[in-house]
Amino acid sequence: MIDVVLVVNSGSSSLKFALYPVSTEVTEPLMVGKVIRIGTDPQLMASIGHEALTVTEPFDHIPKDATHEWLITNLLERLYSRYVSFHPVAAGHRVVHGGSEFHQPIVINDDNMEILKSYIPLAPLHQQHCLAAIQAITDHSPELPQVACFDTAFHHTQNRLEKIYAIPRKYTEDELIRYGFHGISYQYIASCLSANLGKKADGKVIVAHLGNGSSMCALHNKRSVATSMGFSTLDGLIMGTRCGSIDAGLILNLLNEKGLSVDEVQDILYNQSGLLGVSGISNNMRILAESDDPKAKEAIELFCYRAVKEIGSQIAVMGGLDAIVFTAGIGENSALIRKLICEPLAWLGVELDDNANENNHTKISSDQSTIDVHIIPTNEQAMIAISTCDLIDTEIQTFNRKSA
Numbered sequence: 001m002i003d004v005v006l007v008v009n010s011g012s013s014s015l016k017f018a019l020y021p022v023s024t025e026v027t028e029p030l031m032v033g034k035v036i037r038i039g040t041d042p043q044l045m046a047s048i049g050h051e052a053l054t055v056t057e058p059f060d061h062i063p064k065d066a067t068h069e070w071l072i073t074n075l076l077e078r079l080y081s082r083y084v085s086f087h088p089v090a091a092g093h094r095v096v097h098g099g100s101e102f103h104q105p106i107v108i109n110d111d112n113m114e115i116l117k118s119y120i121p122l123a124p125l126h127q128q129h130c131l132a133a134i135q136a137i138t139d140h141s142p143e144l145p146q147v148a149c150f151d152t153a154f155h156h157t158q159n160r161l162e163k164i165y166a167i168p169r170k171y172t173e174d175e176l177i178r179y180g181f182h183g184i185s186y187q188y189i190a191s192c193l194s195a196n197l198g199k200k201a202d203g204k205v206i207v208a209h210l211g212n213g214s215s216m217c218a219l220h221n222k223r224s225v226a227t228s229m230g231f232s233t234l235d236g237l238i239m240g241t242r243c244g245s246i247d248a249g250l251i252l253n254l255l256n257e258k259g260l261s262v263d264e265v266q267d268i269l270y271n272q273s274g275l276l277g278v279s280g281i282s283n284n285m286r287i288l289a290e291s292d293d294p295k296a297k298e299a300i301e302l303f304c305y306r307a308v309k310e311i312g313s314q315i316a317v318m319g320g321l322d323a324i325v326f327t328a329g330i331g332e333n334s335a336l337i338r339k340l341i342c343e344p345l346a347w348l349g350v351e352l353d354d355n356a357n358e359n360n361h362t363k364i365s366s367d368q369s370t371i372d373v374h375i376i377p378t379n380e381q382a383m384i385a386i387s388t389c390d391l392i393d394t395e396i397q398t399f400n401r402k403s404a
């Protein structure tokens, strides 16, 4: 029997899950899977196994109307009945919002679950799905400890000026502030920095998490100083279908002059903008990079232009730069995007080694470059597994000390 941690990442229309061996170091998962298109036409995308434990079909049949709760309950039933060689000792969740309260992963209990529910209005499209997954596991296996890891928590080290908007104080006091997201990814990258950058790891580093959702984080001493996402995951860089930073006056225009409803504007900003909106072709960077259409080219150029602008702003608030790290789907795989972002930074002393960049090497800057440029693959699931094991271990030790 292998003790495992179930890692759950519950998105608005997807559910990613993985089983990790109990460890406080990065390990390979024993099983991973992903259900997409929940709510419309759910499909199990992938599940891989490890050694003799290969699993190809954790769900026998997924009904069209399967909810996150159904999928989680069904997954647990399979684990307990069919994959008996796995013994779940805890579940770790990616939870999008920890508000101002939670700066570290927490063990879920009734009290903090209530606080997390109160954050649903802060992230209406995501928080409820994270909490639904936690509740489904509580209902099915109340004895299984559960840990929540927050996308916002890593940014709590930022100073107040980075966090507040210039709006009437009563709204700031009502927690309408800049939280920042992708924190689990940044925490993972921060944990790898010393191994990759040596002494520069404790210097001024910009991490560019460029995926379907994209953001950047300025790290000093491996702590978050500034980040491009703000109150919501709409802010900052251009994304697959999200607009990134936008003048609030434009939103007022869509509502008041174009006569669009709030729901329509929300759909435009979250689902119809970004690379998809500008190109009119796709939200997928790989497809755009392969296209000859000038609109695809413009979408790519705008994506990179805004990334360079964000780098400039983060250098200014940090007062310098030692290294840039690219991560996530685009950051890890697209030599073109890395090149288009790094070339305009030549004035700063950034120079890529073209061969290293083309071949996705770990270090892609040339020996002459004054700024190190690296690719570090992110691993949010492993980070959640590690945080969960750490916390469960601490809880058990505290419990043992108390009862001794």
Ligand code: ADP
Binding pocket: 210, 211, 212, 213, 240, 283, 284, 285, 286, 287, 289, 328, 329, 330, 333, 334, 335
């Ligand atoms: P998510 O935010 O959904 O986790 P990912 O980090 O998986 O997204 O990134 C998905 C993005 O990465 C897509 O736009 C995809 O096209 C892009 N991508 C992956 N591989 C490449 C590649 N070789 N070239 C360009 N883009 C790529």
